[in-house]
Amino acid sequence: MSPHLLSVDSLNREGVDHLLRVAAQMEPIASRQQVTRVLEGAVLGNLFFEASTRTRVSFNAAFCRLGGSVCDTTGFTFSSMAKGESLYDTSRVMSGYCDAIVMRHPEQGSVAQFAEATNVPVINGGDGPGEHPSQALLDLYTIDKEFQRLGKRLEGAHILLTGDLKYGRTVHSLIKLLSLYDPLRITLVSPPGLEMPAHLVDLVTSRGHRVEMREHLGTDFSDLDVVYTTRIQKERFTEEMNESFKGVSDDFVVNKGFLDRHCTSSTIVMHPLPRDSRPGVNDLNVDLNGDPRLAIFRQTDNGIPMRMAIFATLLKVDGLIAEDLRPVRWFVPHQTGTLDR
Structure with a gap:
């Protein structure tokens, strides 16, 4: 698998099947039955320059379920891009702060351009009318x-x-x-x-x-x-x-x-x-x-185990999950949904 997830074009059948298997392994964690800390100490930079609820929160939750923490930025107004900063400069700075970056941007190709300036994994959270891998x-x-x-x-x-x-x-x-x-x-x-x-x-x-x-x-x-x-x-x-x-x-x-x-x-x-x-x-x-x-x-519930699988694979901890599990200690409802179950 490529060091980034910018497009489905970077995936082959073997890589996709691997992610499906890892996602299935993440199900007990995503459903709040077990806990893992394989990404303890890791920091995710979530850069969303276009409106989002599900994708942004889903990526946040997935990273946290793996034991990491999240720094969130939403909208151009509250970013240095509003001051004219380039994607290159923003990428270079953020990669000094974060271990992985998820980015959504209204312009097609912008996330790939952002990824060129960093060696930490970058995930395309949607680039205009382009892709959403x-x-x-x-x-x-x-x-x-x-x-x-x-x-x-x-x-x-x-x-x-x-x-x-x-x-x-x-x-x-x-x-x-x-x-x-x-x-x-x-x-x-x-x-x-x-x-x-x-x-x-x-x-x-x-x-x-x-x-x-x-x-x-x-x-x-x-x-x-x-x-x-x-x-x-x-x-x-x-x-x-x-x-x-x-x-x-x-x-x-x-x-x-x-x-x-x-x-x-x-x-x-x-x-x-x-x-x-x-x-x-x-x-x-x-x-x-x-x-x-x-x-x-x-479908939305499945976003958590799959995005956990993406993070685990890109950060190379997908082989550590099985040996790093323990039961949850808080109250978990029998089901989180109502009519959809």
């Missing part, structure tokens, strides 16, 4: 766990990716990650102008996968194993795009009606979150709340 890894981990529970195999699975496929960086990373595995059937559905970039479609098809593009969700679907939908990334739209998007119908909304018409009881529904729950929005509908096929909260 840790999200793709936790998504794959979720699919793997759900398929094991349902007695399914990934090979030959039919996966629907829908929503904003142009600016949705999570699907950019996920489709590349899925392409490392045995042939799949992947269907892409997006509003006009928000299609999956052509170079990613070409990459996946060149690796032997069947990719089909549909105009909307009203067409006939069958045998869907995974429905992965994304929020429309309006913050990345130009003014002209905002105007044109106002006329888009609700043909791109994943709701209970869509699942009941086109899916089975074993279909799983995923979303990287946040989802826009306001009425009239083209996003994952809240009428699926409580439906056992909705895996979005199991």
Whole structure:
């Protein structure tokens, strides 16, 4: 595995499978049954220059669960970049303070540029419309766990990716990650102008996968194993795009009606979150709340063991976990969720 995690491109099948195994090993720690201190004394620098809740807190929690501590920076306003400091200078300074760095930035390629100035591990927490490799890894981990529970195999699975496929960086990373595995059937559905970039479609098809593009969700679907939908990334739209998007119908909304018409009881529904729950929005509908096929909260829970696995592997303590465990001493509720379990 590369010293950094900047893109799914740095991963091969062997490296991904290793992370899946280590994540499974982290489950008792992530579920608050056991404790490890393998990163005791290590410091994480969390640099988020773009809005985040789940990703930022998830990385924090994952590092702390391994025994480390976290220094947090959020937003340009409270950083030296507001004074004109370059990514190079910020990187060089932060690497003197921290043992690992997670960075989110609104400009594509910025995290890779940041990583060039340091030798400590840098993890891409999202670079504009570019990539989000840790999200793709936790998504794959979720699919793997759900398929094991349902007695399914990934090979030959039919996966629907829908929503904003142009600016949705999570699907950019996920489709590349899925392409490392045995042939799949992947269907892409997006509003006009928000299609999956052509170079990613070409990459996946060149690796032997069947990719089909549909105009909307009203067409006939069958045998869907995974429905992965994304929020429309309006913050990345130009003014002209905002105007044109106002006329888009609700043909791109994943709701209970869509699942009941086109899916089975074993279909799983995923979303990287946040989802826009306001009425009239083209996003994952809240009428699926409580439906056992909705895996979005199991998906977010899986972010902790996967991000723990990423830290442990990059900092080379993944072989020490088994011998460094002890039971927790505080009260842990039987379950942290409610309807999603």
